[in-house]
Amino acid sequence: MSGKTSFGRDPGLQARMLLTLFLLGLVYAVLIGVLIAAGAGAVTIAVIAGALFLVQYYTSDKIALASMGAKIVEAGDSEYARRIHAAIDRLCIQANLPKPRVAIADTPMPNAFAIGRSPKTATVCATTGLLAMLSDPELDGVLAHELTHVQNRDVLVMTIASFFASIASFIVQMGFWFGGMFEDENDNGISALAVIAISAIVYMVSFVLLQALSRYREFAADRGSAIITGRPSALISALYKIEGGMGRIPQQDLRAANGELAAFYIFPPKAKQTVASLFATHPPLEARVAALQRYEAQLQRAA
Numbered sequence: 399m400s401g402k403t404s405f406g407r408d409p410g411l412q413a414r415m416l417l418t419l420f421l422l423g424l425v426y427a428v429l430i431g432v433l434i435a436a437g438a439g440a441v442t443i444a445v446i447a448g449a450l451f452l453v454q455y456y457t458s459d460k461i462a463l464a465s466m467g468a469k470i471v472e473a474g475d476s477e478y479a480r481r482i483h484a485a486i487d488r489l490c491i492q493a494n495l496p497k498p499r500v501a502i503a504d505t506p507m508p509n510a511f512a513i514g515r516s517p518k519t520a521t522v523c524a525t526t527g528l529l530a531m532l533s534d535p536e537l538d539g540v541l542a543h544e545l546t547h548v549q550n551r552d553v554l555v556m557t558i559a560s561f562f563a564s565i566a567s568f569i570v571q572m573g574f575w576f577g578g579m580f581e582d583e584n585d586n587g588i589s590a591l592a593v594i595a596i597s598a599i600v601y602m603v604s605f606v607l608l609q610a611l612s613r614y615r616e617f618a619a620d621r622g623s624a625i626i627t628g629r630p631s632a633l634i635s636a637l638y639k640i641e642g643g644m645g646r647i648p649q650q651d652l653r654a655a656n657g658e659l660a661a662f663y664i665f666p667p668k669a670k671q672t673v674a675s676l677f678a679t680h681p682p683l684e685a686r687v688a689a690l691q692r693y694e695a696q697l698q699r700a701a
Contacts, residue, residue: 408550411618415555418611422559422604429600454561459513459521462659468503468523478502478529482541485534486522489542493626495549498522502529508643511662512544513553520548531643532636539623539633543664546622552615556661559608605677612661612679619664620686624693634690640665641683 463469473483483500490497498512498520508528514520522544524537532540547553624630644667660666661679680686 408618408621411550411552411615414611414614415552418559418607419555421607425600425603429596451561454557455515458557459515459519462511462513462662463501463503463521463523465659466503466523466525467505468501470499470501470521476502478526481534481537482524482529485538485541486545489538489545489626493542493545493549493622495545498545498548502526507647507667508532508640509663509665509667510540510544511659511664512547513662514548515554515557516551517548520553522548527643527647528640531639533632535627535629535632536636536639538627539629539636540664542623542626543619543633545626546619547615547662549622550615550618552611552618553662556608556612556615559604559611608661609677609679613681616664616680616686617689620690621693624690624697628697630690630694630697634687634694637665637683637686 471479471483473480479500479502482502486497486500489495496517498514498517499522501521501523503523503525505525506527507525508531510522510524510528512520512522522541524541528540529537620630620633623633627633644665647667663680665683666678666680
């Protein structure tokens, strides 16, 4: 917390991202080996996987915005647009970041998220519910959190890692829908059921790795927000307001918002319904607040 120069340099997050991708690479190497042994053509696997990866890599941000009904806005489009652009301009100067595109989703659910392959292609989106609820310092805290995700490039890593999990899920589904996509049992003794079982295990491993990375990246982004704004207490206040606002949103709206994009929100739509922390996309609010309070104490001592 010594100053702005430490922004975005989180060795813990960088190490976890590298470890997650390495472990995913290992389990998928096993999966590919099993698929080839089961009779699936290596070229076919490579072509399908490559095509799906390119689609997800280049269109995931557009799909995310479309799923929320979000629109890219300019500063003069509305009062909300003026306010969020002014905050982003100010925060990007403080954090020495290129300005991302700015989007607004017209929904009462108070939330925000960042998407994009790099700082130059990033988009930061906030909902009208969030903009109506938060004060300027609180909004700064939330947007600085999202800008930290952009700077850390953890959005890209989450997108790539999610692709791996999607491939395993696709294989499992195809195996159940089309039992004959693999030979019942080939010369290597690999049956279709074995392929499905291994794919399911790979998916579960991927899911756990993704959730663990997702939780840590939220702590890292909270830290970045504290560094950029110098006011961790403002983000604490914003998180409590968002939690309270979630409680007033109809359940059908929360269910609709709790798809694959849920891991990218600053606050999960179903935080209180999480059964086990192992499967949660975000750390508990209490843990995030405790960490932010420690940053607040450090800033006060430094002052």
